[in-house]
Amino acid sequence: MASLSARSRPRPVAELSADEARRIALRAQGLLGAPDRRGGARGILRHLGAVQLDTISVLARSHELVPYARLGAVGRGTVESAYWGRDGDGRPHSFEYWSHAACVLPVEEWPHFAFRRRAYRARPMWNHELPEGAYAQVIKQLESEGPLTATELGGAKRTGEWWDWSASKVAVERALMYGEVVCVERRGWKRVYDLAERAVPDALLHDELDDTECVRRLVAQAGQALGVGTRSDIADYHRLRADQFDAVVGDSGLVPVTVEGWGRPAWADPRALETAPRGRHRTTLLSPFDSLIWERARTERIFGFTHRLEAYTPKARRVYGYFAMPVLAGGRLVGRVDPARSGRTLVARQVSLDGPRAVRDVARALVEAASWVDCADVRVERVDAPELREPLVAELAALTA
Numbered sequence: 001m002a003s004l005s006a007r008s009r010p011r012p013v014a015e016l017s018a019d020e021a022r023r024i025a026l027r028a029q030g031l032l033g034a035p036d037r038r039g040g041a042r043g044i045l046r047h048l049g050a051v052q053l054d055t056i057s058v059l060a061r062s063h064e065l066v067p068y069a070r071l072g073a074v075g076r077g078t079v080e081s082a083y084w085g086r087d088g089d090g091r092p093h094s095f096e097y098w099s100h101a102a103c104v105l106p107v108e109e110w111p112h113f114a115f116r117r118r119a120y121r122a123r124p125m126w127n128h129e130l131p132e133g134a135y136a137q138v139i140k141q142l143e144s145e146g147p148l149t150a151t152e153l154g155g156a157k158r159t160g161e162w163w164d165w166s167a168s169k170v171a172v173e174r175a176l177m178y179g180e181v182v183c184v185e186r187r188g189w190k191r192v193y194d195l196a197e198r199a200v201p202d203a204l205l206h207d208e209l210d211d212t213e214c215v216r217r218l219v220a221q222a223g224q225a226l227g228v229g230t231r232s233d234i235a236d237y238h239r240l241r242a243d244q245f246d247a248v249v250g251d252s253g254l255v256p257v258t259v260e261g262w263g264r265p266a267w268a269d270p271r272a273l274e275t276a277p278r279g280r281h282r283t284t285l286l287s288p289f290d291s292l293i294w295e296r297a298r299t300e301r302i303f304g305f306t307h308r309l310e311a312y313t314p315k316a317r318r319v320y321g322y323f324a325m326p327v328l329a330g331g332r333l334v335g336r337v338d339p340a341r342s343g344r345t346l347v348a349r350q351v352s353l354d355g356p357r358a359v360r361d362v363a364r365a366l367v368e369a370a371s372w373v374d375c376a377d378v379r380v381e382r383v384d385a386p387e388l389r390e391p392l393v394a395e396l397a398a399l400t401a
Contacts, residue, residue: 009265010250014257014273021228021259021266022302023277026331028227028269029292030070033279041067041074041082042093049221050103050238051083052289053096055189056311058323059339059346059373063104065287069328072284073372084185091201096183096191097176099238100294109221110200114207115214117179130174134167138175139195147184147194179207215240216248223254225291228268233298237291262301283329285337285365293326293333305333321350329361337366345379346370351392352384359388363395 016024026032030047044067045051054062064079083094083104094104097113105113138153145152154168165173172193175181182199183191197205209217222237223229229237234254235245254267286293288309293299300306307326310318321338328334335358338350346369353362366378378396383389 010256012256012258012265013270014255014268016228016257016259016266016268018260018262018302020277021262023331024227024268024272025229025292025302026227026281027277027279028225028272031282031284031292031328032277032331041071041079044070045083045094045104046106046108047225048291049109049225050099050105050291052100052291052294053102053104053186054289056323059285059325059341059369062287062289065285065325066290068372069282069284069286069290073368089201092182092184092199095199096186100236100291101239101289107200107204110204111206111209112214112217112221114179114209115211117177117207118211120177130170131167135171135174138168138171139180142172142181142193142195147192149187149190149192151190153193212248215244216252219245219248220252220254223252223267224269224271226269227272228257228259228266229298230262230264230266233295234267236295281329281331283361283364283368284327285325285339285369286328286333287325288323292328299333303333307333307336320352324350324352327358327362327365329358329365334358335362337362339369341373341375342379344374344376346373346375346377348378348380350382350384351380353388353392356388356391359391360395363392363399366396367399 023032030044039046048066051063051066056062059065060068060076063083064076067074067079067082084092086092092107094107095110096102097105098116099105141153142148150166150169150172153172155166172181176183176193179196181193182196184194184199185192218238218240219234222234226233226237231242231245235242249267253270255270255273257266257268257273259266288294288307293307296306296308305326307324310320310324311322320336324336324338326333326336334354336352337348340347340349346366348366351362353359370376370378377400380389380393380396383392
């Protein structure tokens with residue numbers, strides 16, 4: 001892919017140390033300094049621009065863990081309402097669409113995904129064949145009956161196989177990608193579909209922005225949410241191509257910077273450079289799908305921390321556990337916990353610690369998470385460094401006494 005040449009890149013406006021870049025990234029993601037609690041989970045969504053969804057639920061689903069990591073023990077019902085609630089006109093606050101992956105997006109961003117809707121409409125073929133009339137039937141049914149799940153539209157599957165979608169499921173998912181239909185909530189983890197013309201506010205329901213303007217807006221938004229990032233960091237946030245980034249970054253409002261040790265050009269939100277990032281650090285468990293760490297190369301570059309989700313790795317080959325959650329403390333990633341629940345006990349099936357100094361931080365993160373999901377105690381099963389198991393258990397006991 002074409003890239004910005006060294007000659008065409010403007011001169012950097014700032015030289016950042018690796019530590020400054022790390023702290024800027026933490027503040028931009030809402031994990032350094034006092035969070036704006038007035039906006040709650042909805043404010044977090046608007047600020048991040050996208051919150052990834054995933055089917056795995058251990059402590060909670062990933063989209064619940066993201067505001068928890070920033071706000072603390074915010075009610076899980078409150079989170080769902082923030083995402084899927086409606087305004088005074090009955091319009092949803094958000095919608096689900098393809099961004100970094102399947103994500104909850106603020107409804108205000110609807111116009112900026114017009115480029116992706118157009119791209120889906122222009123696809124010459126799909127993996128699933130669609131019987132004649134099936135698409136029109138789904139639209140007609142939603143029009144007459146209101147919001148429905150795929151099951152209510154006629155069934156999600158033809159057989160028991162997870163991939164064997166029914167005609168109505170294929171049709172409604174195609175309509176979702178085209179933008180004629182919107183997912184306005186998850187009900188029992190099933191998508192609830194409605195007509196876009198009924199769900200999206202009239203002022204936002206348009207595809208008037210051209211592709212360049214859509215991408216420019218998403219590059220700017222990603223840069224603001226990341227604080228500072230490389231070309232690949234910022235493009236990956238909403239799964240844009242590198243050439244799309246190159247075409248608009250000069251008009252995005254982001255400014256070129258250099259970062260110690262990164263070895264490649266970077267861009268920053270100019271507002272992130274105005275004041276030094278200071279404040280209280282969160283100590284918390286992070287979902288592997290949290291936007292702070294969802295890009296592995298960036299996580300390694302900023303935190304010196306290698307992490308991958310092992311849920312889809314055969315059990316015998318897992319190193320850290322099924323859903324190992326990195327532990328953030330003091331602006332660093334200091335360990336991992338693979339959690340589970342047994343009744344009202346939070347079970348730390350496997351704990352990995354970055355040395356003795358991480359014991360107290362990991363214990364604090366476990367106790368807060370246990371309280372959030374209404375667990376009365378914490379049980380530790382395995383600690384990678386056996387000599388740290390007793391200190392961790394003692395710290396947990398002291399914190400819960």
